Amino acid sequence: MNTERSCHAEASVVLPLGADAAWELVVDWERQSRWMLLTRVWGTENGGVGVGGGVAARTSVGALGFTDHMFITHWDPPRECTVKHLGTVVRGTGTFAISPAPAAGATPGSGGSTFTWSEDVVPPLGKVGVAVWPVVRVVLEMTMRMSLRRLAREVGR
Numbered sequence: 266m267n268t269e270r271s272c273h274a275e276a277s278v279v280l281p282l283g284a285d286a287a288w289e290l291v292v293d294w295e296r297q298s299r300w301m302l303l304t305r306v307w308g309t310e311n312g313g314v315g316v317g318g319g320v321a322a323r324t325s326v327g328a329l330g331f332t333d334h335m336f337i338t339h340w341d342p343p344r345e346c347t348v349k350h351l352g353t354v355v356r357g358t359g360t361f362a363i364s365p366a367p368a369a370g371a372t373p374g375s376g377g378s379t380f381t382w383s384e385d386v387v388p389p390l391g392k393v394g395v396a397v398w399p400v401v402r403v404v405l406e407m408t409m410r411m412s413l414r415r416l417a418r419e420v421g422r
Contacts, residue, residue, distance in 0.1 A: 271357055272398045275383040276409035278417050279366050287363045287378035288343030290420070294320055300415040302408050303330075315340045320348060335359070350386070357386035380416070382409055 280287050290296070294313045297306040303324055310319030318337040324330050331354045338358070339347035347360045359382070366379040388394025388401065 270395050271385045271387055272395065272402065273383065273385050274402050274405045274409065275381060276406055276413055277379055277381040278410075278413035280378050280380055280417065280420055282378055282420060283376055284343040284363050284365060284378050287380055290416075291361050291363070291380055292342075292346055296419075297322075300412055300419050302412045302415070309334070310336065313337070331355075354389060355386060356389075357384065359384045380413070382413065384409075 280290075282290065292313070294306045294308045298304065301322070303326060304322050306320065306322045308314070308318065309321050311317060313320045314337075316337055316339065318340070320335045320337070322333045322335070324333065331352065333355045334351045335348035336351065337346060338349050339345060339360075343363055345360060345362045347358055349358055350356050362381045362383070364379045364381070366377045384405070388398055394401075
């Protein structure tokens with residue numbers, strides 16, 4: 266019986282892009298390195314495209330950090346991509362979802378899109394990790410929102 270408990274974190278941003286353009290932006294793994302806080306991202310297996318594709322992300326401050334290896338379990342352009350985290354530090358799933366939304370400043374005819382980044386992670390350290398999750402979640406969602414603000418600025422350039 267699996268006794269691991271998954272914990273949820275989520276953040277969203279409205280982008281002045283249509284769904285196709287927003288999708289291309291958020292699954293451009295190498296470009297994520299420009300907006301994802303303290304993280305360098307790259308495609309691995311199959312260039313990080315489609316079910317079974319791979320993605321890796323190195324999160325670090327100086328020499329201290331970890332590499333998160335992932336594989337894509339769901340691929341539905343331009344709507345949703347779900348990855349499974351394979352590491353010991355980060356385990357669980359992460360999802361990038363694009364949905365239509367009106368956006369101020371959207372180009373004519375493009376509409377806008379809401380980009381939602383969610384993580385359902387299994388905290389390390391068992392019950393201790395689950396117990397401290399409420400604090401970890403606040404910090405994680407804060408860094409997710411900071412990253413999404415950087416993404417929105419990247420779109421504005």
